Amino acid sequence: MSKKNEVTGVDEELTVEELRALIPQLQQLTDKYKRAERIQKALLDISELASTVSHLSNLYPAIHEIIGDFMNADNFYVAFYDKSEDTINFAYFVDEYDEQTVKQVPAEKAKGGVTGYILKSGNNLVFRKNEVDSLFAKIGIKAMGEMPEHLMGVPLKRGKQTIGAMVVQTYDPKVVYTPEDLEVFSFVSQHIVTTVDRVKRSELTERTIRERTRQLREINDDLQEEILERQKVESLQQALFEISELAANLEGDMNAFYSQLHDILARLISAPNCYIAKLDESGKRLEFPYFSDTKSDSVESRRLGLGLTELVLRKGQAELVNPARVLSLAETGELDVTTAQDILKKSTTWLGSPLVVDGEIEGVIAIQSYGTQANYSNKDLELLKFVSHHIASAMERKKRTKAIQKYNQELEERVKNRTEELDNANQVLKKQIEERKEIELKLIHDAHHDSLTDLPNRAMFNSRLELAIASKQRRADNMYAVLFIDLDRFKLINDTLGHHAGDEFLIEVSKRIAHCIRGHDLLARLGGDEFVVLLDNFEDSADVEEVAARIIDAISKPFSLDGKEMYSGASIGIAHVQSHYRAADEVLRDADAAMYQAKTSGRGNYVMFDQSMRERLLEEMEMEAELRKTMRSSEFGQFVQPILSLSDQTPLYHEFYLRWEHPQMGAIAREQFRQVAEHSGLTLDLDMYQLKRACEILKSTQDENMQKLAVNVSITHLLQASLVNKIIDVIEDSGVSPSKIVFEFDENDLNRRSQFILPAIKKLKRAGVTLVLDNFGSGLASLSYLFSYPFDYIKIDHRFIKSLPRSQRNLKLIQSIMLISEHLHFDVIADGITSQSQLDALSNIGCRFGQGKLIASSTYLETTDQDLLAFSN
Known part of the structure; x- marks a missing residue:
């Protein structure tokens, strides 16, 4: 192995010692590359999960397995925050000490724990068991469940929004999560959210497709069923149409008619055997106008018994009889035992429906099958019941067609006879029309x-x-x-x-x-x-x-x-x-x-x-309105004038009357406003007003001389018993004795309605009221009142007094009345004494009582607010 000299730039061979010094660095570099490769593989696997896994229930275990490849992840869980429900859902949870059974907890309950902190803060959280107290106090959370030796949690984010948390933890003190683990865990978490969203969308799409497929399948089944029903309905309609046509067109042989009905029925229901039974005219026997059966050629007429046909006739409804029902019918006595045995022997299934015409059962149509291969159902029963109504109608129409032909022949003859009768009836009808017109004209005239x-x-x-x-x-x-x-x-x-x-x-x-x-x-x-x-x-x-x-x-x-x-x-x-x-x-x-x-x-x-009359009418209407207002406000002037003894001037009683002083109209005469009251229907109200005021004065007065008050009362009060009772009730309710009340009735009123008031006068007399006949001599037939009515006093009209002493005739009349009074027990009062000569003339003839300005003037009575209140109440 060579290295480049930094001074000369020439490659030089490394020594063994130098090579040995490079081994740790190379080993570290190798581990780094391997770790990067595992991370890259984990990310690739996570990305592939989005396309290979269709359900979230399979996604989270796969993610758990991938994370376990590059760190200890024996204890691992994933939680998501549901904002609409405000809950934390544990989508995946594996823990060797804590068996998680609750998949969902309220966010409020979990906010003080590790998961709640990560969701709320959006920060990573790594701690050891010995750091729990200081760290939890610092970040404001508390321990929940068994504390691990080491925990590492990272947030799951969609953009900047924290939507969940992913946590690994270990209970092994030897296992330590390094910053590199946290870096890898955080890096992986960013890709997991995308994968979960893709799987969710895929799962939702798949579920939607399945649901839509199911709906389409149900719709298709419904359509197929509807098609079958429509076909049945069309077949039924066609059959009914044929039945109707058959009844209308077939002539002659009735057996052919019944046979064709059987053929039509057989297209709707399996009907290899069919018969029609009808009651005879007596209603006691069965006849079989049509019978078609694979096991019998014919059937005889028979009396009614306990057969299947009779069962339908008795119950009046369609019946389905099969071997399973036969025994119960036989046990209840509805079916003959022999018939029941025959049905069981042949395994017969039988349908029968009544033939109803005009509400009456006239027969039965029945179909039957033998053996166990063809069994009728309730649908077949309903169909036969429906068709039987139309068959019955067809049979009845067929029957009536023959009757109509006969009837038409008879009708032609009857029409001829009836036409002649109508001609005669037409003539009668024309006469009645003329009479009706006369009646209508009379009604118009009468109207x-x-x-x-x-x-x-x-x-x-x-x-x-x-x-x-x-x-x-x-x-x-x-x-x-x-x-x-x-x-x-x-x-x-x-x-x-x-x-x-x-x-x-x-x-x-x-x-x-x-x-x-x-x-x-x-x-x-x-x-x-x-x-x-x-x-x-x-x-x-x-x-x-x-x-x-x-x-x-x-x-x-x-x-x-x-x-x-x-x-x-x-x-x-x-x-x-x-x-x-x-x-x-x-x-x-x-x-x-x-x-x-x-x-x-x-x-x-x-x-x-003329217009002046209109003005007077308007004036009277205005006065009527003012009179009503004055009565409501009690603004009348109240006066009394005594009726005195002419010998010692002691008062017999006082006459109470009203005066009306209007602010604009001035003083209105008593006769005038009483006339207005009479025209406007206020007479009764005005009289009641005076009576109530008189009762109030009698109750409150301290004047010993004023112990009796007289009120002028209209004769109208005496025309109805209820009004008389009302007068008496007013007096009694006021607390005043009726003996202190005097009623003065005008003779002119008595003249108009005298025949109606005698019972009322007597009733007032019995109640204790003093009665006076006022203005005596001003009307007609006055003497009849003296004999017929129980008056206590007769007040001579002031026009007679006015003529004294120059009119000896009037003086003699007054003397005659006084003479009559001695026999009829009433006293005479001279009204309107205005001069000394009048008083002297009356005294000379022995008149005891009098009234007038000369002997006593009218006295005005003050009206207090308390009086008005008492009257209004």
Whole structure:
């Protein structure tokens, strides 16, 4: 061996000593090359694993074996961090002291150990057993499991992300991991991640391919099964079509019909033997119109027994009978023993299904096979059951075809006879149609006319009035007017003579009004005693007034009802149709307002509507709203005026009444706001208000002279028993004795409804209320009240007192009433005493009680907040 001289540059031979000195270096170099070769081989093997190993379960043992070739790796494990689950999965674990059974642990639990440190820090970890305490304290981990003599762990990284750890460890004190081992171990770990990813992808791809192959195989099997089912369905449809065609086209021999049915059925089910059994007309025997069997030529008709056919007839459903079922049927008595033995002997499998027509079982179709080669299944049973319905229908159609032919012959004859009958019926029908048309016309007439008077009704009148308004809007010179007619005393006639007389009265009124108008004018009845007239094409308003005057004159003449002579009258409101009207109701409203004005002004006349009436109506509506507001806020003035003894001036009782002083309207007369209350339906509320206030005053007053208060009450309270009870309840609830309450009823109210209120008057009397007949002498037939009603006092109307002493006639009248009072046990009160001469005249005739400004003025009562609260409660 030679070496180059560094001075001369000439190769020189080495001496033996020099060669011996070079041996360790050469040996070290040789070991280094061998180690590099092993590493290169290990990397090559790891790279080949990616293409040769298809499952991770085979990959990790192979990696273990490769690492064991160049270092001690008896104890080796690989762990990966699953971020989605936050767990550490031990993909491979081999340890001679620790048998790893848990493949997965929470990352939180493992973070304090060796594996957790490597995953968290991404650093290598190498330590000896004697370094554990100081090192673990330094890096903040703790010992888990048996401590090895030497451990070496490296992170598994994908790029810069640590995804796992690979660890080797030894429990042999003689084994030491060198820095070269750590370098090789770290180098190998970088390639292992790539290999694991490749194997995972390969494994996933293989698993996906297997799953897809399985799915495709299942889909193919399903398609094959569907193809078979479709073929079966097509065969079944074809068979059903042929059965239908057979029933429609085959004529003549029924045996040929049954034979062809057998052929069609045999294509669907193995049916070498087939028969059709039907019940005879008695339903007690079986007949066999068709029988085809390989072991028998024919079968005789027989009585019903315990055969297979009868089994289907009894249960009403398809049956599958095989040798396995025969014994149980025989044991339960469903099948004859002889039949059961025959089935067992021949190994017969039998299918039977009922032939159902119109919900009734008429027979059975059956197929059977002998021997063990052909056994029927439930699918065959279902198929026979399905086909049997169509066979039954085909048989029934065949049967009915013959019946139809016979029926058609009979029908031709019947049609001929029926045609003649229809001709006659047609004549009757034409007559009925004519009668129906007359009925329809009558219904239309009835819908637009009043049933009593046969006059047009409200609907028809409104329709004609709407046309008149439209005509007026198109041509202003067209003249139309509406007369609203209200009759007097209609209710009195109804109540005294009965509804029949009332109907006669309305019919007579309608005739009289009709004679007062022209032929093209329209007269209608709105209901009750209200009539309206639409006047068309008149020249001026004088013509309208003339018609109204004629109507009033005609109705004022006497009526003969039930043999009695009765009088009535009419109040008429007139409204001219103007261009500003938009609806019929507006015209009727104004005509009604004019009629009301006519009644208010004295009845028996007519009033032409003008704008001032509208203004008065609006004023009354405004006053109604203010009245409601005043009642809610209790802003009335409260006054009392005593009724005194004329001899010693002691009070008999005090009359309580309200005054209304409106901030804008000023003082409103009591008659005026009571009239507004009556028109707006507030009379009952106003009376109840006064009664409650009177009860509050009686309960709170300290005045010994004011122990009884009188309240003016509308007769309306006496028309219903519930209202009378309500009055009594209000008095009792207030805590005031009824004996302290006085009710004054106006005679004019009694005149209108006297026949209805006597029971109510008596009920108030029994309750202890004092009763006064107010304004006596102002109405009609006043003396009848003195005898019929239990009044405690009669208050003479102030107009009689006003005429004293100059009217001796009125003075005599008062004396007569006083004389009657002695016999009927009531007292007389003179109302409206305003002068000394009146008082003297009354005293001279012995009148005991009186009321008026002369003897006592009205007293105003203060209203406190406490009073208002008490009333509102």
